[in-house]
Amino acid sequence: MARRFAGERLVVATHNPGKLAEIAELLRPFEIGVAGAGVLGLPEPEETGASFEANAELKARAAAQASGLPALADDSGLVVPALDGAPGIHSARWARAGRDFARAMAEVEARLAGKSDRRASFVACLTLAWPDGHVESFRGEARGHLVFPPRGTRGFGYDPIFVPEGGSETFGEMDPARKHAISHRADAFGKLAAACFVRETDT
Ligand code: IMP
Numbered sequence: 001m002a003r004r005f006a007g008e009r010l011v012v013a014t015h016n017p018g019k020l021a022e023i024a025e026l027l028r029p030f031e032i033g034v035a036g037a038g039v040l041g042l043p044e045p046e047e048t049g050a051s052f053e054a055n056a057e058l059k060a061r062a063a064a065q066a067s068g069l070p071a072l073a074d075d076s077g078l079v080v081p082a083l084d085g086a087p088g089i090h091s092a093r094w095a096r097a098g099r100d101f102a103r104a105m106a107e108v109e110a111r112l113a114g115k116s117d118r119r120a121s122f123v124a125c126l127t128l129a130w131p132d133g134h135v136e137s138f139r140g141e142a143r144g145h146l147v148f149p150p151r152g153t154r155g156f157g158y159d160p161i162f163v164p165e166g167g168s169e170t171f172g173e174m175d176p177a178r179k180h181a182i183s184h185r186a187d188a189f190g191k192l193a194a195a196c197f198v199r200e201t202d203t
Helices: 017-030 052-067 101-111 176-182 184-196
Strands: 009-012 033-036 071-079 119-129 135-146 162-164
Touching: 009 017, 009 052, 017 033, 017 071, 017 184, 052 071, 052 119, 052 135, 071 184, 119 184, 135 184, 176 184
Parallel strands: 009 033, 009 071
Antiparallel strands: 071 119, 119 135, 135 162
16 A cells, blocks of 8 residues: 655655646645745756656655655656657657757657657656655556647647547647646546545545
8 A cells, every 4th residue: 555645745856847836736635735846955866767757756755855855756758659659758858958849849750750650648657755765656648649730839848749539639729727637647646646645534
């Protein structure tokens, strides 16, 4: 059985204000106070892991050890089976230092030339780490397919080329509330909450 979170405050191990806001929103119903790793001045470890799980765990562990509080980290990306899973854990890096996602999406399109399999998934791994080294990790997925050229100006990253299963709009065109209800992060968070954020009144 997963270890339950019994405290009142945790660190969200990200220096990205957008991710911090999204995770704080997901935690709100559980009345858990949130501090960002950036605000606490915690270091940002290098993502040297070979999987989403390994990278989420190393970020969460580093923040829990440095702060003495339980810490939550996420690692996510776009997985394209016809590209052997790329860009995968390198999703942010494909946009290079300028965070140029038009370039990253063009790279995906170029590498898919001549391939008919357009399936893709967004994957997210959320890890909760305690200062004693214990971790709990949960993987979430949103399945769909890729379209070119990119469509829509909402969302971020690879959203304009991803159409979720059963839909016709890209994540970049979709109402953000709808995207957040079906996203890979929401899927992972639902599993984490069910296992670790069980409230006394729920048992
Ligand atoms: P991380 O910060 O190392 O986890 O990098 C995640 C990267 O994956 C982001 O920079 C995006 O490129 C991509 N990504 C993850 N989730 C999404 C999403 O919901 N929409 C679009 N791109 C995403």
